[in-house]
Amino acid sequence: MSDVELLKPLRYRSIFISDTHLGFSGARADFLLDFLESVQCDTLYLVGDIIDIWEMRRRGLRWPDSHNAVVQNILKRARNGTRVIYIPGNHDEMFRDYAGMSIEGVSIELRAIHECADGRRLLVLHGDEFDTVVQCSRLAARLGSRMYAWLIRANHWVNRIRQVFNRPYWSLAAHLKHRTKNVMQYIANYEEALIHEARQAGVDGLVCGHIHHAEITDQSGVLYCNDGDWVESCTALVESRAGHLELLRWSDVRETLKSTSDDVADGRAA
Numbered sequence: 001m002s003d004v005e006l007l008k009p010l011r012y013r014s015i016f017i018s019d020t021h022l023g024f025s026g027a028r029a030d031f032l033l034d035f036l037e038s039v040q041c042d043t044l045y046l047v048g049d050i051i052d053i054w055e056m057r058r059r060g061l062r063w064p065d066s067h068n069a070v071v072q073n074i075l076k077r078a079r080n081g082t083r084v085i086y087i088p089g090n091h092d093e094m095f096r097d098y099a100g101m102s103i104e105g106v107s108i109e110l111r112a113i114h115e116c117a118d119g120r121r122l123l124v125l126h127g128d129e130f131d132t133v134v135q136c137s138r139l140a141a142r143l144g145s146r147m148y149a150w151l152i153r154a155n156h157w158v159n160r161i162r163q164v165f166n167r168p169y170w171s172l173a174a175h176l177k178h179r180t181k182n183v184m185q186y187i188a189n190y191e192e193a194l195i196h197e198a199r200q201a202g203v204d205g206l207v208c209g210h211i212h213h214a215e216i217t218d219q220s221g222v223l224y225c226n227d228g229d230w231v232e233s234c235t236a237l238v239e240s241r242a243g244h245l246e247l248l249r250w251s252d253v254r255e256t257l258k259s260t261s262d263d264v265a266d267g268r269a270a
Contacts, residue, residue: 009038009039009040010038010039010040010238011039011040011041011241012039012040012041012238012239012240012241013041013042013043013117013239013240013241013243014041014042014043014044014045014114014116014238014239015039015041015043015044015045015236015237015238015239016045016047016124016207016225016227016236016237016238016239017032017044017045017046017047017227017230017236017237018046018047018048018049018050018089018126018208018209018210018227018228018229019047019048019049019089019209019210019212019228019229019230019231020032020049020050020051020070020229020230020231021049021050021051021052021055021091021229021230021231022050022051022052022063022067022070022071023051023052023053023055023056023061023062023063023067024052024055024056024062024231025062026231027052027067027230027231028230028231028234029064029066029067029069029070029230030066031230031234031250031251032070032230032234032250033066033069033070033073034250035234035236035248035250036070036073036074037073039238041082041238042082042083043082043083043084043085043114044074044077044082044083044084044085045085045087045112045114045124045207046074046084046085046086046087046106047087047089047124047125047126047207047208047209047227048087048088048089048090048091048092048125048126048127048128048209048210049089049090049091049092049126049209049210049229050086050088050089050092051091051092051095052091052092053091053092053093053094054090054091055091074106075104075105075106078104078105078106079104079105083107084105084106084107085106085107085109085112085124086106086107086108086109087108087109087110087111087112087124087125087126088108088110088126089126089127089128089209089210090126090128090131090210095108096108096110110125111123111124111125112124112125113203114207116239116243116245117239117240117241117242117243118242118243119243120204120205120223120243121203121204121205122203122204122205122206122207122223122225123197123198123201123203123205123206123207124206124207124208125197125206125207125208126208126209126210127190127194127208127209127210127211127226128210130190130193130194130197131190131210131211186211187211187213190210190211191215191217191219191224191226194206194208194224195219195220195222195224198222198224199222204222204223205218205222205223205224205225206222206223206224206225207225207226207227207237208224208225208226208227209226209227209228209229210226211226212228212229212231212232212233213226213228214226214227214228214229214233214235214237214247214249215247216237216245216246216247223245225237225245227247228247228249233249233251234249234250234251235247235248235249235250236248236250
């Protein structure tokens, strides 16, 4: 029995994932596939930047089997009755032209309203339209994307070395972001803009992605949820049957599973 099989399946009412960046070499499609094969849900929201068109246009088509397996898993869910809603982001903005359509059972929308089991209404959107860098200068945004891609490649080699010493996954990019004042101010400004939008929409809160910074916080009665990414943090926002929302960090879950399986193995050996 594998580590993940010990807890299969995790059942949720709704799951929100974004910024998987399939087609980019830094995408953690292995973690994402692990996650998708370990969960069940009634509704799956794909909150933008699922496929990294920017990166594929710049570096050519790179589509490993693991990336294809993720897409096939999602399409299979849609065929088997899971409600799948795809809200394109800036890296896959070409799919915004198909808003209002359903393709292979996947509904494409620019934004959505999600009603939780406890009655709360959440605005669901990618969030790039509230990023001042993206809106003011596409060139700056693309340069920033290239620098970020370089950082993620460096992160890959850092974690290869950590694996040699049996150390858990660690995000170099997240470490640097949390220690850079300007970046933290950028995140704060982004959150403030999204919260204002939620108030204008008359909802109880929102779910977004885009900035690769997973967080749940209540600001003056408005719930801000960022479901993170599958490049650095490998996180998803999940809703329980009762309407409880929480962030699931899959790298941590995998470590927990590994610890659990080790305990089981020790118990069998005893």
